[in-house]
Amino acid sequence: SSLRSSLLSSQHQFVDTDTVRYIYQPIESLFILLITNRASNIIEDLETLRLLSKVVPDVAGGVTEEKVCDAVFELIFAFDEVLTAGGYKEGLPLSTIKANLEMESHEEKLHMMIKQSKEDAAKDEAKRQAKAIKERQMQMMKQHLGGGGGPPSASGMQGFGGGGNNMGGGSQDPFSMMGMSDPYSNQSGGGGDFGGSSDPYGGGGASASFNPSSGTATVSSAPRNVKVGMKLGGKKTKGKKDDLMHMMAAEDGLSPMPLAPARPGVASMEVTPPPAAPQHPVTLLVEEKVSVSMSAEGEVQSCEIKGTLSLTANEDAGANVVSTVDKAAIDASSIPFSVNTHPKIDKKQWEQGGQLAIKGGKSIPVGRPIGVLRWSYSDPEACPLTLTCWVEEDGASMNLNLEYEAKPGMSLKDVSIVIPGVHSPPRVSEVDGQYKHDTVSGSLIWYNSVIDDNNSSGALEFNVEGASSDFFPIPITFKSEKLFFPFNLLSVQSGSGDVKYDLQKSLAPDQYICGS
DSSP: OHHHHHHHHOSOSEEEOSSEEEEEEEETTEEEEEEEETTSOHHHHHHHHHHHHHHHHHHHSSOSHHHHHHTHHHHHHHHHHHBOTTSOBOOOOHHHHHHHHHTOOHHHHHHHHHHHHHHHHHHHHHHHHHHHHHHHHHHHHHHHTTSOOOOOOTTOOTTTTOSOSSSSSSOOOHHHHTTOOOTTOOOOSTTSSSOSTTOTTSOOSSEEEEETTTTEEEEEOOOOOOOOOOOSSOTTTHHHHHHHHHHHHHHHTOOOOOOOOOOTTOOSSOOOOOOOOOSSSEEEEEEEEEEEEEOTTSOEEEEEEEEEEEEEEOSGGGSSOEEEEOHHHHHTOSSOOEEEEOTTBOHHHHHHHOEEOBGGGOOOOBTSOEEEEEEEEEOGGGOSEEEEEEEEEETTEEEEEEEEEEOTTOOEEEEEEEEEOOOSOOEEEEESSEEEEETTTTEEEEEEEEESGGGOEEEEEEEESSOGGGGOOEEEEEEBSOOSSOOOEEEEEETTEEOOEEEEEEEEEEEEEEOO
8 A cells, every 4th residue: 555655646657676667557546557678668668558548448347446357358358459479569549459359250251141142042042943843733733623713703802802713702812722922913812912711801711613514613622632751659569569668667667658649640850940929919021122233334224222011910919000101201202202002001091191001991911921012213323332343454464443432321231242253363452341252153252341421432453364254244232221211100000009019121232233
């Protein structure tokens, strides 16, 4: 305590001995001490000490003894960023030290993005194959039913199961027969967009046909083909297996546990657990897709924005709700969006108060997303991100200079610009952001975690072997939560009052190509 009081009363910030110099600085109730030799530059040592005094409260969250002890390892790592192995100061600002301590790997991010893109491509191919298989199954089913589909009835009401094909009440929609749904299908019958075989306003899920000779209608279910998996303890060996179990249990003095009966039609295989249930009765998803085609010189040839508002009732309490949107903000928008509601939405309520309600107070099916609102806009000036490419010959190689520029007010995340035709390792001379050479696909990925008003422009310059036509077209991907459409949800209500909901917004490119 006497040493501490003497240090506080001293006018100097250092103490010299024969060979060692102690430089100190009080931080509230603690001291930070720097030990060096007497030949060291004391001015630089004081600057190092001041930087360390800023690092301590920032890393530890305070300068009390308890907080410093809790963050002792973090402080050691931070001090290691400030001082080199030889005891010299690194000229790093505090923000760089914090970034180094977070230890984020951009290489890992790029690897995961490449992996995700390959998985998405495989999923798209699987969906395409599945769709082709289902179409073949649908044709076979129609042939098996003897052409019972028939032409659609003009009086059939879409979705809520009015008159349908042939027998009206029966569901002849191929999407319903195949277990699929299409919210904007033009097929008639009970299995339309808000209906299906479970729609209380529609008919049953069996197929109906009419016999002209007898004048009677017959209803038959679709053929079933139940596959039974391998089962232990079947009828043929049940007695022997039970006797063996009883004998083994009697020898050990135990009572055998009864075997759980095998369920018919269920194979012995692991079942993937279902996804987590939604937390609220209603989920609203606002999606915008932007399609852009631009030249290599950065001239935007076309830019089209399409958006959809989808509503999903997660439980019965959310099946009959009225969503109110700020329509005044949409009408006052400087962008002339073309806005359309679903045919089942009451247009009068939408035009007067921005309410999205089903006509006649009917309900929507539970657990299936329904598109209730669409909008679109096309203007090259709306392009959120432009890319300009300069390709010049440099002897036996090519020199590429790329520059992006973001639209003011945009905030784009995980922006990837993929330059094809880079089969050999590129020689990068300038880059804003990160880059990675993918030797498998022969492409160079230029990545920026965030592009906004703080870094609305950036450049990449590199040299590589190849021809100018090899580097185009260049696809661009990103994601954002900031929409072009001025969507503002005011409330979601039912007859009993306000209904809790989840709201998700996303903006992503559909086809974003430079050099097309």
